[in-house]
Amino acid sequence: MSETGVPRRRAPAAAAKQAVYGCTREAIVTRKLPPGTKLTEDAVADAFECGRGAVRWALARLHDEGLVSLIPNRGAFVAQPAADEAKHLFGARRILEGGIVRCLCQFHRDDGCQPLIACAEAEDRARLAGDAATALRLSGDFHLIMAGLTGNPVVETMLRELVSRTILAISTHQRTDTSGCRTHEHWRLIDLIRRGDLEAAAREIDAHLAALEDGLDLSPRPALSTGLREILSAARHAGAA
């Protein structure tokens, strides 16, 4: 019953862009769309009941964020960060989050950590309830909240992008079912920040991220998951570009 006779006010398409972008992004980050999934333009357009233009826009944006890989004349796929890229991702996070934690130590010594505490508590609850999906999500949010506490939206945006791509890298290369961050390290971090211990806190976040990276299998074997030819073909095109 949504078919109005009027020629449409043009609002729909603008909103559709955001909807496609937001929902697809969410689906990728929450692993509903596993790495390597092909995102056919028509299929996505049908799903959101919008034109292909909105889909193309959203896909381009997602590509810029490193969440989907765009292969010329082949289409869009949920990105599968290479082992090298995964390492760089973690390296970047160590550099950035080290700075964030140092910043937090200076301005949130005593209180102001409430959001972090609330997140860690929620994380504990989820883990206790056996809700692994929520726990994983919250463990990622913890880092985002830290970025938010700097009060700097630029920093927040940068880390958001990094965290998303890290999640993708973990999905792609996880060894067993390593369940994301270890909560007790989060608690330790909160404690160190509240005490304003710059160096210890910086070391803690560094070790924390290193542990996360160690949980992955970043050996140089060819590839995984999706079909061999898919990957080989993709590699060919990526090399040409």
Added chain:
Amino acid sequence: MSETGVPRRRAPAAAAKQAVYGCTREAIVTRKLPPGTKLTEDAVADAFECGRGAVRWALARLHDEGLVSLIPNRGAFVAQPAADEAKHLFGARRILEGGIVRCLCQFHRDDGCQPLIACAEAEDRARLAGDAATALRLSGDFHLIMAGLTGNPVVETMLRELVSRTILAISTHQRTDTSGCRTHEHWRLIDLIRRGDLEAAAREIDAHLAALEDGLDLSPRPALSTGLREILSAARHAGAA
């Protein structure tokens, strides 16, 4: 003589996208297109002799990077970072570059700083020759080279974006003709990195960026440069979105 009778292999458009994006980006960063300049789609398309589609693609990308502001039904303008945004930009750079410098101190203690030295020398030469434009560009490159020395392309990309936006912020809010970074601070930084003095180097880069920020006029007065109504109108639309 480039007009082939054949119906075009479709390569042109793909290349055009990159050309429009790259050249426009360059023009913005080098201040050939000052902040506030309107980028009419048709005008850009004519300049590059390409379709409007390529221009739209490039503009969207530039918008994601924060280099152009896109106002619905109004068009694209070279961004004029607000005072708040400028502060956040510098804050983010302090966090990120602090981490980069710490990283460099660990892995480039003795040598490996050659690219930095070469850049600083070139900067000195340009400044001595009175070539302010080149000097400014090189002073920005210095920071990018530091990022590159981490060997982490993710970090490099993040800083590149930050530096570009910072240049825009400086163009928009510069008080007098403050000539970018002070070279002697760059030399001091190199020295500290070579000696591997983490803390001193981190303090130096922090102070360096703080000095750069202090050179700006970030008072909360309404706006500047382009016509008042332009800005008011833009603010209206931005507020509505």
Added chain:
DNA sequence: TGGCTGAAGATTGTGCACAAAAATACCAGA
């Protein structure tokens, strides 16, 4: 003279259709 209303012009946003490319299916021959 100043402010308001309405039409004309200019510019952006979106859908659609067609062309190019790749993937797939199919078939003949060894």
Added chain:
DNA sequence: TCTGGTATTTTTGTGCACAATCTTCAGCCA
């Protein structure tokens, strides 16, 4: 049965045209 080539089908890329919106300017009234 497997290989090689060919035709079909699916999917992406691009240009074009129209609609919506905003800006500008002229005319009109208080």
